[in-house]
Amino acid sequence: MGYLIGGPSRCGKTTLTKKLYPRAKAGFVSTDDLKHVFMSGMPKADWSRRFPLSSQVATKKGQLNIEQFTSREIISAVESEARTIWPAVRWLIEKRASWGDSYVVEGIHLLPSLITQLRESEVWNSIRLMYLVKTDKEAIKKGFEKGGRDDLHKLRNTETLERSARLVSDHSVQYVAEMEKFELDHVDVSKGFTKKIDEVCSRLLGV
Numbered sequence: 001m002g003y004l005i006g007g008p009s010r011c012g013k014t015t016l017t018k019k020l021y022p023r024a025k026a027g028f029v030s031t032d033d034l035k036h037v038f039m040s041g042m043p044k045a046d047w048s049r050r051f052p053l054s055s056q057v058a059t060k061k062g063q064l065n066i067e068q069f070t071s072r073e074i075i076s077a078v079e080s081e082a083r084t085i086w087p088a089v090r091w092l093i094e095k096r097a098s099w100g101d102s103y104v105v106e107g108i109h110l111l112p113s114l115i116t117q118l119r120e121s122e123v124w125n126s127i128r129l130m131y132l133v134k135t136d137k138e139a140i141k142k143g144f145e146k147g148g149r150d151d152l153h154k155l156r157n158t159e160t161l162e163r164s165a166r167l168v169s170d171h172s173v174q175y176v177a178e179m180e181k182f183e184l185d186h187v188d189v190s191k192g193f194t195k196k197i198d199e200v201c202s203r204l205l206g207v
Contacts, residue, residue, distance in 0.1 A: 001026075001102050002093060002127040003204055006110030008171035010140075011132040012189050012197055017106045019201045024102050029092065031107025034085050050084045053077035066163045071170040078171075082109035090118070097123040112178040128204050131179055133172035136190035140165040143193070 003020060005013045014030075021028045039051055047054065053074070066074075089109065096103040112131070118124050134140050141161055172188070179186045189196045 002097055002123065003102075003104045004093070004110055004115065004127055004129045005104065005106035005132070006112070006115065006129075007108070007132040007175060007186070008134070008168055009108055010144075010168050011134050011172065012193060013106045013108070013132055016130070016132065016197050016200060017104050019197065020204060021104045023201070023205055024104065026102035026104050028104035028106065031082075031085060031089060031105065031109035034088050034092070034107075035081060035109070038085055038088065051081050053081050066160060066167065071163075071167045074167060075171050075174065078108055079111065082111045082114060085109055086111075086114050089114075093118065093127070094121065094123050097126050112175065112182045112184050115184070116182045129185060130200055130204060131175060131184060131186035132200070133175050133186055133188050134168050134190040135172045135176065135188055137165045137169040139190040140168050143190075 001024070003024060003026065005016055005020075007013055017028055017030075020026075035051065035054070039047060039054065042050065069077075086109070089105065093105060110131075115129065118127070134143075144161060144164060176186065176188075178184075187196055187200055
């Protein structure tokens with residue numbers, strides 16, 4: 001069985017994956033890892049076109065430059081990178097399915113519009129798919145403050161916190177619209193995060 005976990009940054013994909021893969025007795029791959037494999041074999045001159053999130057929007061420390069780019073610009077960069085690595089992601093999913101083993105693929109690059117291409121593939125009935133989102137901006141801000149850390153960037157001031165929460169919320173709203181269009185499953189984990197992650201894990205495992 002294959003498990004695909006998608007959604008915007010900071011919505012719990014990695015947390016869910018860490019709970020899921022030991023129980024599923026599966027290996028897991030992050031699409032970020034595939035992205036870096038692509039980049040390592042590509043001339044740096046091509047990075048700005050193929051990987052704008054990493055080469056332009058991110059700082060030298062790998063944190064999103066949330067203060068200089070809008071949510072729309074960052075989301076567009078994510079989508080561009082997703083399309084670039086999709087052939088490799090699809091190959092990985094189909095190859096692992098052909099082996100008949102259990103695996104988890106998680107990442108921001110699993111766009112609904114790309115994943116639905118698998119509906120015409122033999123692997124569709126052998127995968128379980130879940131998207132995690134956070135649409136409640138105020139709840140997102142409280143989560144950032146409570147967590148004391150942020151993988152997107154350092155929370156230097158109130159404005160940065162506000163922009164970060166808006167990015168996650170805006171991206172989540174866009175995901176929800178696409179998932180409703182393609183009839184894909186998703187859970188909003190803005191509130192009750194831990195409980196919902198546990199519930200989703202059990203649901204994916206069918207227990």
